[in-house]
Amino acid sequence: MDLTADFFSLFDLPRAFRLNVPELDSRFRDVQGRVHPDRFASASEHERRLSMQWATRANEAYQTLKKPLTRARYLLELNGGDVEAENNTAMSADFLLAQMEWREAVMEARAGGDHHELERLYNRLSGDMAGRYKEVGRLLDDEKDFTQAADRVRRLMFLEKLLSEIDDALASLED
Amino acid sequence: MALFQIAEPGESAAPHEHKLAIGIDLGTTNSLVATVRSGLAVCLNDQRGRSLLPSVVRYHADGSVEVGFDAQKNQAVNPRHTIVSVKRLMGREEKDIAHIEAMPYEFVEASGMVKLRTPAGVKSPVEISAEVLRALKNRAVAALGGELVGAVITVPAYFDDAQRQATKDAARLAGLNVLRLLNEPTAAAIAYGLDNAAEGVYAVYDLGGGTFDISILKLTRGVFEVLATGGDSALGGDDFDHRIYCWVVEEARLQPLRPEDTRLLMMCCREAKEFLTHNPEARITARLSTSEMVDLKLDVATFAAITQTLVSKTLQPVKRALRDAGLRPDDVKGVVMVGGATRMPQIQKAVGDFFAREPLTNLDPDKVVALGAATQANLLAGNKTGKDDWLLLDVIPLSLGLETMGGLTEKVIPRNATIPTARAQEFTTFKDGQTAMSIHVVQGEREMVADCRSLARFELRGIPPMVAGAARVRVTFQVDADGLLSVSAREQTTGVEASVTVKPSYGLADDEITRILQDSLAHAKDDAMTRALRESQVEARRLIEATEAALAEDAHLLKAEETAAITAAIAKLRAAAAGDNRRQINMAMDDLAFETQEFAHRRMDQSIKKVLAGRKVDEIRMGEKE
Numbered sequence: 001m002d003l004t005a006d007f008f009s010l011f012d013l014p015r016a017f018r019l020n021v022p023e024l025d026s027r028f029r030d031v032q033g034r035v036h037p038d039r040f041a042s043a044s045e046h047e048r049r050l051s052m053q054w055a056t057r058a059n060e061a062y063q064t065l066k067k068p069l070t071r072a073r074y075l076l077e078l079n080g081g082d083v084e085a086e087n088n089t090a091m092s093a094d095f096l097l098a099q100m101e102w103r104e105a106v107m108e109a110r111a112g113g114d115h116h117e118l119e120r121l122y123n124r125l126s127g128d129m130a131g132r133y134k135e136v137g138r139l140l141d142d143e144k145d146f147t148q149a150a151d152r153v154r155r156l157m158f159l160e161k162l163l164s165e166i167d168d169a170l171a172s173l174e175d
Numbered sequence: 176m177a178l179f180q181i182a183e184p185g186e187s188a189a190p191h192e193h194k195l196a197i198g199i200d201l202g203t204t205n206s207l208v209a210t211v212r213s214g215l216a217v218c219l220n221d222q223r224g225r226s227l228l229p230s231v232v233r234y235h236a237d238g239s240v241e242v243g244f245d246a247q248k249n250q251a252v253n254p255r256h257t258i259v260s261v262k263r264l265m266g267r268e269e270k271d272i273a274h275i276e277a278m279p280y281e282f283v284e285a286s287g288m289v290k291l292r293t294p295a296g297v298k299s300p301v302e303i304s305a306e307v308l309r310a311l312k313n314r315a316v317a318a319l320g321g322e323l324v325g326a327v328i329t330v331p332a333y334f335d336d337a338q339r340q341a342t343k344d345a346a347r348l349a350g351l352n353v354l355r356l357l358n359e360p361t362a363a364a365i366a367y368g369l370d371n372a373a374e375g376v377y378a379v380y381d382l383g384g385g386t387f388d389i390s391i392l393k394l395t396r397g398v399f400e401v402l403a404t405g406g407d408s409a410l411g412g413d414d415f416d417h418r419i420y421c422w423v424v425e426e427a428r429l430q431p432l433r434p435e436d437t438r439l440l441m442m443c444c445r446e447a448k449e450f451l452t453h454n455p456e457a458r459i460t461a462r463l464s465t466s467e468m469v470d471l472k473l474d475v476a477t478f479a480a481i482t483q484t485l486v487s488k489t490l491q492p493v494k495r496a497l498r499d500a501g502l503r504p505d506d507v508k509g510v511v512m513v514g515g516a517t518r519m520p521q522i523q524k525a526v527g528d529f530f531a532r533e534p535l536t537n538l539d540p541d542k543v544v545a546l547g548a549a550t551q552a553n554l555l556a557g558n559k560t561g562k563d564d565w566l567l568l569d570v571i572p573l574s575l576g577l578e579t580m581g582g583l584t585e586k587v588i589p590r591n592a593t594i595p596t597a598r599a600q601e602f603t604t605f606k607d608g609q610t611a612m613s614i615h616v617v618q619g620e621r622e623m624v625a626d627c628r629s630l631a632r633f634e635l636r637g638i639p640p641m642v643a644g645a646a647r648v649r650v651t652f653q654v655d656a657d658g659l660l661s662v663s664a665r666e667q668t669t670g671v672e673a674s675v676t677v678k679p680s681y682g683l684a685d686d687e688i689t690r691i692l693q694d695s696l697a698h699a700k701d702d703a704m705t706r707a708l709r710e711s712q713v714e715a716r717r718l719i720e721a722t723e724a725a726l727a728e729d730a731h732l733l734k735a736e737e738t739a740a741i742t743a744a745i746a747k748l749r750a751a752a753a754g755d756n757r758r759q760i761n762m763a764m765d766d767l768a769f770e771t772q773e774f775a776h777r778r779m780d781q782s783i784k785k786v787l788a789g790r791k792v793d794e795i796r797m798g799e800k801e
């Protein structure tokens with residue numbers, strides 16, 4: 001194993017979107033337990049540098065695999081796909097229209113200080129996204145249709161952004 | 176050639192030798208030093224049995240320096256040269272310091288960090304803090320009776336890079352080998368967590384004399400994982416004193432005061448504040464230099480009213496940290512209270528109300544940070560006591576980024592990223608034929624560069640002339656386990672490479688540290704040369720020991736000739752270290768380091784494989800994603 005090994009092999013996990021997250025958590029802790037700079041505080045300079053590189057890599061790998069969106073993007077990247085390749089115009093008009101409607105609803109609720117409406121929107125959106133992630137899992141793991149998957153992931157990037165906007169709006173109402 | 180004892184794998188071959196390591200809580204108001212003795216973390220007391228050392232440094236007219244209780248007691252005699260709460264000045268420019276006009280010190284025009292004129296010369300906050308650290312180091316050396324291998328120094332979790340760098344420099348100036356900078360709330364969590372075998376999500380609320388931190392941690396079978404942190408590095412008990420002071424000035428209709436009187440009143444206000452923790456009413460009396468008398472009564476209700484904004488100011492970062500961690504108040508299993516200012520009843524109540532649970536106060540809020548630091552120092556020094564197989568995963572408190580066009584910041588590493596961490600970002604030129612690019616590193620959450628802290632500026636030169644947008648400059652940020660940043664930049668498209676590494680500008684340059692060290696050593700008996708030689712010898716011994724331990728564990732990873740090359744390099748280094756030629760020692764160290772590089776890689780690889788092999792493949796249920 002070396003520093004350029006992919007994130008899945010770093011934790012000796014199968015290269016797939018459907019991932020046992022608690023298992024990832026505990027493997028991450030195990031690996032950090034071996035490579036973390038605190039384990040090498042009195043080692044040679046070279047070993048300390050090596051440890052910092054490994055620990056940095058393990059952190060990056062964990063952050064990427066933990067969240068479904070970054071995990072999906074990473075898998076696409078490993079399979080030679082590029083989510084950024086096409087721009088939004090390639091996205092279906094329906095999707096873009098739905099997006100605008102969502103945004104308007106959020107803005108309205110925010111302006112009106114409507115906490116309940118924001119929460120409702122949040123829950124509806126995250127419910128919708130859960131279904132979309134299932135689909136991404138099927139496309140990536142079962143059908144290996146990376147073009148379709150890339151398209152779905154691009155949509156999810158929009159939706160994640162929207163979700164965090166609702167979250168921000170909720171937080172600003174709380175303060 | 177030396178013979179090696181081969182131990183069982185995992186068992187250290189080196190005889191069990193206890194290394195002397197300390198943890199230091201360098202506080203705004205009070206500092207402490209602790210160590211682990213027979214498996215137990217204890218604070219080291221001064222000759223009169225006191226563990227706290229007031230972080231007060233007084234420069235006498237003859238240039239001598241006094242640190243601690245006496246300096247604190249007499250601070251109103253000469254406030255100009257008696258420096259209190261110097262931590263608030265660490266890594267700060269004059270324009271960043273709140274209430275600087277109320278400080279009685281003589282500030283000297285300087286670029287970067289503020290500097291103060293004292294009878295002992297112009298001093299930076301780093302040098303002043305080093306006095307406090309030196310006093311604690313001397314206390315530790317006297318108590319432990321031996322050479323220290325190193326120290327863990329605590330810093331507020333919310334300290335930015337400049338403040339951290341300044342703290343590390345201060346420790347180096349005090350002659351300490353810094354094993355790690357450790358965040359104060361994390362230190363407290365270690366002390367609390369290990370003592371109580373805690374599991375689950377905990378919050379540490381740390382309100383000291385000058386700083387406020389909130390950290391949310393997850394404790395899982397010996398792993399302390401910081402999920403999010405927040406705070407205010409200029410909010411603490413001092414500000415409560417200041418509120419009382421303003422109230423006094425108003426109530427007693429005082430005219431602008433002389434520095435001596437301000438100090439005197441501030442001391443009275445602090446006493447009153449502490450008194451109100453256990454009493455319904457405090458009396459504030461003072462005779463000013465104008466022979467005016469101040470005599471007021473402050474009751475708990477008034478005190479709570481005039482400090483209410485400060486209390487709620489601490490709750491903002493608490494909310495944000497929880498949000499960053501993706502948690503709600505009721506996900507938190509316990510709230511650990513740290514810092515002397517958490518004794519105030521209004522704080523206890525506000526925190527209790529917010530989390531809807533009684534905060535945990537079954538530990539000494541003054542000592543817990545130092546005890547946690549000592550525990551980590553013990554581990555880092557390599558003293559194994561069996562039960563302490565725990566691991567700490569901490570984060571950076573503030574986002575790190577770069578200035579882009581229009582004075583905007585581009586975040587490169589987000590706040591709450593687990594450290595160590597690295598990230599790279601690519602930039603390009605905006606003019607045809609542009610051969611240099613200036614890079615401005617900033618820290619903070621705001622969109623405009625002007626609202627963030629500027630950490631460093633440097634120029635990448637030697638970019639080959641190309642059309643605008645063709646160059647690919649890759650800027651890499653690396654944050655180490657101390658939370659300290661280094662930045663490098665490199666042009667990628669052509670064969671030409673230019674790269675530079677910067678240390679943020681608020682730390683002292685290495686040659687400045689050397690100069691100050693040499694200046695101070697000029698007064699001492701041994702000179703810088705012998706000191707440097709001693710350091711090399713110690714370093715050589717450490718390297719030999721570490722290499723031998725590695726060989727004892729993992730010689731099977733090496734071919735016979737590789738082992739031979741390493742043992743030869745060890746023998747050469749051992750011979751060099753016995754002599755007094757520093758250059759020779761350093762060369763022999765470099766040789767040994769070179770011979771063991773590949774070995775280190777293989778060991779790391781084996782170690783990771785081993786820990787993962789411990790898990791059976793069929794354990795991996797194919798669970799649905801979250």
Ligand SMILES: Nc1ncnc2c1ncn2[C@@H]1O[C@H](COP(=O)(O)OP(=O)(O)OP(=O)(O)O)[C@@H](O)[C@H]1O
Pocket residue numbers: 201202203204205206262359382383384385386387411412413445448449450452513514515516517518519540541
């Ligand atoms: N009984 C008390 N009631 C109220 N405040 C108290 C009490 N005891 C101490 N304090 C306050 O606690 C503060 C000092 O706390 P502490 O020693 O934890 O801070 P520090 O570690 O020096 O500072 P920091 O951690 O911010 O750098 C002072 O403002 C002091 O007045």
Ligand SMILES: [Mg+2]
Pocket residue numbers: 200202203359383384514544
């Ligand atoms: Mg403190």
